[in-house]
Amino acid sequence: MEKWAQQFLFAKKSPEPGEIDGMMKLYVGPVPLIFLGIPEAVRPVLESTVNISKPEQYNKLRDWIGTGLLTSTFEKWFGRRKILTPTFHFSIIREYFPIFSQQGEILIDLLESRADSPDFFDIFPYLKKCTLDIICETAMGSQINAQLGENNQYVQAVKRISELTWAYIKFPWLWWRPVWYLSGLGGEFDRNVKLTNDFTRKVIQERKEALKNEQCFEEPPRGKKRAFLDLLLSLQQSGDGGLSDEDIREEVDTFMFEGHDTTASGIGFTMLFLGFHPEIQQKLHNEMDEIFGTSNRNPTMEDIKKCVYLEKCIKESLRMFPSVPIIARRLDQDVTVAF
Secondary structure (H helix, E strand, O other): OOHHHOOEEEEOOOOOOOOOOOEEEEEEOOEEEEEEOOHHHHHHHHOOOOOOEOOHHHHHHHHHHOOOOOOOOHHHHHHHHHHHHHHHOHHHHHHOHHHHHHHHHHHHHHHHHHHOOOOOOOOHHHHHHHHHHHHHHHHHOOOOOHHHOOOHHHHHHHHHHHHHHHHHHHOHHHHOHHHHHHOOHHHHHHHHHHHHHHHHHHHHHHHHHHHHHHOOOOOOOOOOOOOHHHHHHHHHHHOHHHOOHHHHHHHHHHHHHHHHHHHHHHHHHHHHHHHHOHHHHHHHHHHHHHHHOOOOOOOOHHHHHHOHHHHHHHHHHHHHOOOOOOOOOEOOOOEEEEO
């Protein structure tokens, strides 16, 4: 077995007829990778508190979002995880619900305008703009109104960075720096990264000034929602975690990337499967009728708790087509995989 694979020490029986082999080796260009495909094989890797380093395939993301929670490792990852976990308390998430509802209404209006069109259209760009509006307002406290056609330069930059990052991961010849830049993709990537990073830095400075003037680093005014950025700035002000402005920029950009694209994919696949299965779609429609009747009111958190069948549909779609189908690790210690 090659030296790179010797870090995996595994006891493995031959699969029985019809069983799925839990481990396989594949090459992405010249790079050998080990894929683990069943829970028994994956568990010892993902449950490890030592093997949390990300492989080289994540490097292009680091050029955009830096070393935030997604791409950091060891002491930095543990420290960031500790200070960021409280910012996702359920009571805080609940405060964001009116934003979800408001942006959802805009999405529905846009889709209704296309409903009677005889032509097919791609729904995914609509979903991505909706989730981008939501994550911008909840993470940065800034309304970019992507669904309404505003801040199009920033919207297109985020979209293009995602496309270029995926192209870089897929095509090994782009890993060679001269090819990456001679192709024009490297320069385009750098320009878009600068645009998005500068936008986030500008928002951070504006929010710092606004919070300072409002004197609400500790507690927001009554009835006012607190953005993820506000919570990070409060931590910075109190000295907890030792966060610099650039540290905050990394985490905000990380959640901007993770929050909008993955959510849009989950919604898109759920809608796709509902289209494939009209009988399931009808059951879901019946559940919505039971909850809302003929009312056009906006949903509440209590309504969401009643959407039992909707939750099952979403979870099954995520099981079949997860928003993030591959989670990668570079081993720092040997792992025993027994299945």
